[in-house]
Amino acid sequence: QMQLVESGGGLVQPGRSLRLSCAASGFTLDTRAIGWFRQAPGKEREGVSCISSGDGNTYYADSVKGRFTISRDRAKNTVYLQMNSLKPEDTAVYYCAKSRYSSCSNYGSNLRYDVWGQGTQVTVSS
Numbered sequence: 001q002m003q004l005v006e007s008g009g010g011l012v013q014p015g016r017s018l019r020l021s022c023a024a025s026g027f028t029l030d031t032r033a034i035g036w037f038r039q040a041p042g043k044e045r046e047g048v049s050c051i052s053s054g055d056g057n058t059y060y061a062d063s064v065k066g067r068f069t070i071s072r073d074r075a076k077n078t079v080y081l082q083m084n085s086l087k088p089e090d091t092a093v094y095y096c097a098k099s100r101y102s103s104c105s106n107y108g109s110n111l112r113y114d115v116w117g118q119g120t121q122v123t124v125s126s
Contacts, residue, residue, distance in 0.1 A: 022036070048060070067086075
C-alpha cells in the first residue's frame with residue numbers, strides 16, 4: 001500500500017526555520033514527482049513546491065521562492081521541505097503528495113496527485 005507520512009511541523013517564531021519531512025512507503029519516491037501543498041484556514045489548498053522524478057528539477061510558488069527548498073534523499077525514500085525566514089502567512093497545514101506523473105508541469109493542480117499524506121501543522125507566531 002502506498003503511503004506518505006509528513007512530520008516536522010510545529011510552532012515557530014517569525015524569521016525562524018523548520019524542516020518538513022515526507023516519508024514514503026510502498027513505492028519509490030523518485031519514480032514520480034512529489035509536491036508540497038498547504039492549506040490555511042478558510043483558504044483553498046495551494047501548491048507550494050514540487051520536485052520532479054529523475055533529474056530532480058525543483059519548482060516553487062512565488063510566495064516561498066528564495067525561502068523554501070525542496071530536496072530528496074533516495075536512500076531514505078524521503079522528500080524534505082526546508083522552510084527559512086518563516087512568516088505568519090506561512091501558517092497552514094502542509095501536505096505532501098505523489099504525482100501521477102514524473103514531471104512537475106502544472107504542479108499546483110490537485111488532480112495530478114493520487115496519494116496524499118495526512119498533513120502537518122505549521123504555525124508561525126510570536
